[in-house]
Structure formats: C-alpha cells, structure tokens
Amino acid sequence: MLKHGYLTLESGEVFEGVLIGAEKDSFGEVVFNTSMTGYQEIITDPSYAGQIITFCYPIIGSYGINALDDESITPALAGVIIGDLCETPSHYQSISKFSEKLKQARVPGIAGVDTRRLVKTIRSRGTVKGYLSNTKNLNYSTTEIPSFWVEKVSTKKTQFFNNRGPHVVLIDFGYKKSILNALLTENCSVTLVPYNTSFEKIKALNPDGVLLSNGPGDPMELKKWFPEIKKISQHYPTLGICLGHQLIALAYGAKTEKLSYGHRGGNHPVKEIITGKVKITAQNHGYVVVDESIDTNVFAVTYRNVNDKSIEGLKHQIYPIQTVQFHPEAHPGPSDTEYILTDFVSQIASVGETVYAVK
C-alpha cells in the first residue's frame, strides 16, 4: 500500500506525493540536480550529506541500480524527491531497483511530486530547508538539522592503495570513489587520510602530491584546518576538487559565499580562461569563492562558469597548486575535464623524476 508523503518547506509550501524508500521522517536542505542520468552516483555522493535532493529529470530508476556505480559505501543524503519512479528497470547490469536501494541505504523519499514546481520554488526563493514526512508538518524546527557533515563522512583510519606510480595523499573530506579510481587508473599509489590529518603526518607519508577531495557543508566549518592546508599546499604539488578548491582559496585568505540555489548537474558550461574553450562539467556545490576576495598576486583564475561567471578554478602564481570547483572525475556527467587529473599525475611524476636526477 502506497502511503502519502509530504515535503514541507520552511517557507511554507507543501509538496505531496507517495513515500518511497526508508520509512522515516527527515530534515534537510532541499536542493535540485539537473543531471539526466547518474541517479545512483548522485545518491551515493557524500557531498550531499544532510541534503534532500530533487531530481529535475522526470523519470528516475529506469536503468536500475548496478554493482559498480556507488560513489560511497553509506549514502549520507537526507532524502530524495522525484517525479515518476520506474519500478521496472531495464539494463544488463541492473541488480536492484532505485526504491530498494533507498530502503537498504535508510534514505526516505517521495515520488510523484510536481518537481517542476518545486524547482521553480527553490530557484525563486533560494535554497530552503524542508521536512519530509507522512504528515503535513508546518511546525518543525530546522535547528534539528545537524552540521559538520565532513566529520561524519570522512574516513576514520588511513588506508593504503599500493601501486607503481607516484604517491598521492588523498585528504578525505567526503571523497567520491571516482576520484580514488581516477588516481589508481593512472597507476598512482594512494594514501587516503582523514580530513583532520596534520601537515606533519602528511610529511611523514612522503607524498609526491596531495589531493584535497570534495565534501559536504560549508567550507568555513573547517576554519581550524586552514593553516595546515596552507602549509601542505606550500610543500607538495596540490590539487583541490570542489570543497578542496574552496578550502585552498580560504587557506590563502580568500572568502566563500553561498550561491542562491547552487550548481548541481552534469551540464554546467565552464570557460577555460587561457584558451577560451568551453568545457561541459559535472558539478555539485552550494558555496563559491568570492571573486573580489582573490588576491591576483597569489592566484590566477583559470576557469569561469559561463552562466553566472563565478570562479571555477584557480592556479597559484608560484606554487604548483591547482583547484577546480567542478568535478574532473565526472561520475556522473561529462569527462571533458578528466585531463585535469591526468595532468596533475604527470606533473607530480615529473617533479619526482627531476628530484631523482639531481640526486
């Protein structure tokens, strides 16, 4: 028997549908994603921790769930809102249904929602918090939404992935498996470390390069770690992806602010400043580095969003530090910018060779 479900926004609007997934109430920041495919990667991306995702694409579940595409082991999102739910998936790799995956992952959802109206509401109001329940609950407290999700999704222990290529320390703020996979595909040895690993501990691991991962929440929650992040990036070639990009900018004195409703989807055009070429990128972020806060003696802006002109990438003027707001590892979304990861690996491999030759 299908039960009625309601999403009540803190701004007062109520959206109705049928409950799917885990049977529990949930609070969260209600955001929307414009990707046409990739729902499995999206619901398992740790950067969505604490958020309720609205899928703009009208049918979700049509190609099922497969054994390969999870971006993390335990989905951390607060809920999903969809238009039509497909319960008869068809794909040769499908092993399960979208609704079953939600149940297993203890994630609640509502299907049959007028997602077009919901997305229009978010676009006009900005990101709003909402409550997902089997009752129309207008009197909930948004203070119950937990914060500092990075601590909850980051690994608790250091993990080693041995390989024959250069050694990358991947700082886990809520990393997507695709970032690790991209490094392993390039034959890198990878040491995955918790978000709160100090410069000294990283130094002891003797990396060739350091990658700061994506992750959930407001980057300012990690303020305490900015001096360590700065030191790390001054000692090793560093790449920052999404939250990693924001943290590096903040560590060097720039500021971040919240976008009205964020960039989430696989269709965000980004212009590479030096070539003028436009790449289509995968994105998932609510915060952005403030343009006026960038000291151009310290960082050059390397990429800009074509739609709102916001900063999408930075390059340090002296140190080998590069950062991108978008996701070069894709999954889901276009792989136009995967060269950023391969270039990073070639860069750290050649730095290593130079040092070796000097010895």
Ligand SMILES: NC(=O)CC[C@H](N)C(=O)O
């Ligand atoms: N994908 C990410 O790393 C997201 C970064 C940050 N939590 C934001 O929303 O802007």
